[in-house]
Amino acid sequence: MKKRWISYPTLLEGTNVDLIPLEKEHFEELYLAASDKDLWELIPTDCSERNTFNENYERALSERETENQYPFVIRHKKTGKLIGSTRFFEIYPADRKLEIGWTWITKEFWGTTINLECKLLLLTYCFEVLKTNRVQLKTKDNNFRSRKAIEKIGGVFEGVLRKDRVLSDGTTRNAAYYSILDDEWDFAKLKIETQLREKTVF
Numbered sequence: 001m002k003k004r005w006i007s008y009p010t011l012l013e014g015t016n017v018d019l020i021p022l023e024k025e026h027f028e029e030l031y032l033a034a035s036d037k038d039l040w041e042l043i044p045t046d047c048s049e050r051n052t053f054n055e056n057y058e059r060a061l062s063e064r065e066t067e068n069q070y071p072f073v074i075r076h077k078k079t080g081k082l083i084g085s086t087r088f089f090e091i092y093p094a095d096r097k098l099e100i101g102w103t104w105i106t107k108e109f110w111g112t113t114i115n116l117e118c119k120l121l122l123l124t125y126c127f128e129v130l131k132t133n134r135v136q137l138k139t140k141d142n143n144f145r146s147r148k149a150i151e152k153i154g155g156v157f158e159g160v161l162r163k164d165r166v167l168s169d170g171t172t173r174n175a176a177y178y179s180i181l182d183d184e185w186d187f188a189k190l191k192i193e194t195q196l197r198e199k200t201v202f
Contacts (some may be wrong), residue, residue, distance in 0.1 A: 005093035005130065006070045010122040016078070017114060019086065019121055022060060022071035028059070029082045030073055039200045042143040044165050044173055045112065047104075052168075059199050060087060060102075067091060074118060083109055086118055088126075090136065097134040098126065113199045119153050120192045127185040134181055138164075141174040152195065153187025 012019040020026075025175045031053050040046040047053040063069035071087040084105035100122050105114055126132045139146040141160050151157070155178035164175035180188050 006067070006088060006091070008070075010070070010125070011094070012072070012125055014077075014117045014121050016076065017083075017117055017121075018075045018077060019118065020075055022057065022064075022073050022085065024085075026082060027054065027057060027075050030085060033084065033106050034104070035081060036107065038107065042140050042146065043104065044140070044167050046168060056084075063089070067093075071102070076109075076114075083114070084118075086087040086122065088122070092135065095134075096130070096132050097136065098130075098132060099136040099138070101137060113196055115149060116153070116192055116196050116199070120189070120196065121154070123180065123185070123188065123192075125190075127182055132182065133141075134179055137178045137180075138175045139174070141176045143176075147176055147178075148188065154180055154184060154191050156180065156184065193198055 009021045011021065012024060028044070031050060034047050034053055037046070037048040040048055045052060045056055047056055057071070060069050060071040064071060068091060069087055069089040070091070072084060073082050073083065074084040075081070076083045084103070085105040086100065088098050088100060089102065098120070103115070105118075109115075123135060126135050137150050137155050139150065158177045158179055161175045163172040165173045167173055
């Protein structure tokens with residue numbers, strides 16, 4: 001049997017959060033967290049709608065079986081609650097590259113260390129376990145909060161891909177592309193770790 005590049009199950013354990021492989025049993029609690037429409041204002045797919053949520057997260061599980069995606073839920077250690085989700089996708093083992101995205105966190109934790117810690121866990125796994133050459137991140141070109149967050153973890157801006165996606169309302173999205181390369185990882189890791197020491201811990 002061919003060995004998976006990202007082995008299943010892969011659990012990433014942090015100080016304040018754990019990234020746990022998505023399972024069907026998580027759907028109900030995760031949907032309750034995702035049902036706040038404000039979370040999806042600048043994200044292409046509005047998963048505050050239950051049918052849309054189920055469709056996209058069922059697809060994520062199917063895509064994990066074909067090794068095209070690897071979805072996680074974000075569990076807050078102090079409360080034990082699911083507070084968001086993230087995933088690897090656009091996975092190309094032969095080229096040693098993938099993308100981190102589909103990341104959302106409940107508003108209660110915006111501006112805290114949670115996103116930084118998630119990115120540190122994900123990127124450490126990518127560069128130090130998978131030995132990736134490239135990790136890609138992208139966001140809507142006018143999602144300045146997300147773009148700032150990517151830049152703060154060392155993401156290098158590569159440009160805007162115009163009309164990259166058609167949204168659910170029929171309009172199109174321009175996507176701002178960023179990446180971190182293997183030879184940039186030490187600097188990016190130091191940036192993230194420094195910010196985690198300086199920010200309020202949750």
